[in-house]
Amino acid sequence: MSSTAAVPFWRAAGMTYISYSNICANLVRNCLKEPHKSEAISREKVHFSLSKWVDGKPEKPNCHVYKLSCF
Amino acid sequence: MAMAALRREGKRFALSSPNPINVLRSSLAPSEEQMSLGVRGISTQIVRNRMKSVKNIQKITKAMKMVAASKLRAIQVRAENSRGLWQPFTALLGDIPSVDVKKNVIVTISSDKGLCGGINSTSVKISRAMHRLTSGPDKESTYVILGEKAKAQLIRDSRNFIELSITELQKNFLNYTQVSVLAEEILKNVEYDALRVVFNKFQSVVSFLPTTATILSPEVVEREAEAGGKLGDLDAYEIEGGETKSEILQNLAEFQFSCVMFNAVMENACSEQGARMSAMDSSSRNAGEMLDRLTLTYNSIVDDAECGAFNRLRIFGDLPRFGPASSNSIVGTQ
Numbered sequence: 001m002s003s004t005a006a007v008p009f010w011r012a013a014g015m016t017y018i019s020y021s022n023i024c025a026n027l028v029r030n031c032l033k034e035p036h037k038s039e040a041i042s043r044e045k046v047h048f049s050l051s052k053w054v055d056g057k058p059e060k061p062n063c064h065v066y067k068l069s070c071f
Numbered sequence: 072m073a074m075a076a077l078r079r080e081g082k083r084f085a086l087s088s089p090n091p092i093n094v095l096r097s098s099l100a101p102s103e104e105q106m107s108l109g110v111r112g113i114s115t116q117i118v119r120n121r122m123k124s125v126k127n128i129q130k131i132t133k134a135m136k137m138v139a140a141s142k143l144r145a146i147q148v149r150a151e152n153s154r155g156l157w158q159p160f161t162a163l164l165g166d167i168p169s170v171d172v173k174k175n176v177i178v179t180i181s182s183d184k185g186l187c188g189g190i191n192s193t194s195v196k197i198s199r200a201m202h203r204l205t206s207g208p209d210k211e212s213t214y215v216i217l218g219e220k221a222k223a224q225l226i227r228d229s230r231n232f233i234e235l236s237i238t239e240l241q242k243n244f245l246n247y248t249q250v251s252v253l254a255e256e257i258l259k260n261v262e263y264d265a266l267r268v269v270f271n272k273f274q275s276v277v278s279f280l281p282t283t284a285t286i287l288s289p290e291v292v293e294r295e296a297e298a299g300g301k302l303g304d305l306d307a308y309e310i311e312g313g314e315t316k317s318e319i320l321q322n323l324a325e326f327q328f329s330c331v332m333f334n335a336v337m338e339n340a341c342s343e344q345g346a347r348m349s350a351m352d353s354s355s356r357n358a359g360e361m362l363d364r365l366t367l368t369y370n371s372i373v374d375d376a377e378c379g380a381f382n383r384l385r386i387f388g389d390l391p392r393f394g395p396a397s398s399n400s401i402v403g404t405q
Binding site: 007008011016017018019021022025042043044045046047048049050051052053055056057058061 | 230231233234235236237238239240242243244246247248249251252253254255256258259260318321322325326329
């Protein structure tokens with residue numbers, strides 16, 4: 001039973017639900033007023049280093065420093 | 072920084088024990104004392120060096136314990152609050168470790184830093200057991216590793232099964248955004264029917280329970296729902312809006328994974344700090360006992376020396392020489 005119902009625009013653009021909700025959360029955080037805003041922005045920092053493994057060998061890790069506050 | 076200090080002390084400790092000759096060369100005045108004692112027993116210099124090393128190690132481990140205790144306090148509240156994130160999911164979709172699927176992905180969560188007792192080893196042990204259980208004729212399982220310690224252990228025998236490895240997770244304060252981005256990366260890079268997250272759940276400061284959380288992919292959820300059993304009631308829920316059931320299940324599965332990962336990472340961080348606290352505590356206690364034993368040895372050597380000096384005074388009428396213009400070189404008669 002294939003669903004021909006329209007998929008949401010973000011799913012069609014290739015995003016997962018997680019990135020969709022993260023962007024929404026970022027928008028909400030940017031709406032806050034000043035003292036709470038900087039606290040909330042500090043809760044958004046992302047840092048980790050991911051490396052894919054191919055044939056038992058790690059490739060060069062790419063460090064993920066994700067900045068959502070580009071909106 | 073604490074690690075570097077520990078290593079320094081360890082080197083000094085090792086150096087001070089074997090060779091009295093090196094020790095003699097290093098300091099002048101106490102060496103006179105040794106030579107005048109003859110070759111009787113160990114010198115106090117060695118014992119004193121050892122005592123200094125052990126005392127420093129004890130100070131360092133005590134400091135590390137305090138640091139771990141304060142970090143634990145900060146993170147414990149957040150971890151317990153994060154449990155509420157995945158409980159509704161378990162109520163809805165169930166957590167069935169015994170589900171039988173073709174592609175399993177085992178997500179092992181461990182720490183980056185060491186000196187935290189045995190928690191990383193238990194995680195790796197469970198991951199390996201899970202891997203054996205879920206590998207078979209037409210089933211396969213792969214690893215996604217978070218943290219340096221598990222990577223180091225799993226590299227040895229499961230190199231070919233590792234898909235992704237992630238480190239430097241705790242550089243900033245742990246927050247949901249970070250873990251959700253991580254979860255998304257994992258979901259994008261890995262094909263799975265079931266994800267099994269292995270972590271140490273934080274029960275109390277001294278007890279950490281290795282736990283597995285199972286998250287099924289949307290297709291498997293559908294399959295299980297049709298097969299009845301625990302997920303059979305899924306169809307009883309109404310779906311609002313213009314979305315289909317598979318659509319919703321996909322969203323739910325992704326969000327469930329993100330929440331479970333968040334909770335798992337926080338619980339593991341708590342367990343890491345708790346385990347480090349108890350490891351450093353037992354280290355300090357051992358150092359204290361060692362210090363007591365060394366003090367007894369030191370006192371007995373000094374007693375011997377004084378006894379010997381007294382005997383010499385009694386028999387030969389003079390005290391052993393301690394140096395050129397020392398006030399001890401009084402010649403007296405018995």
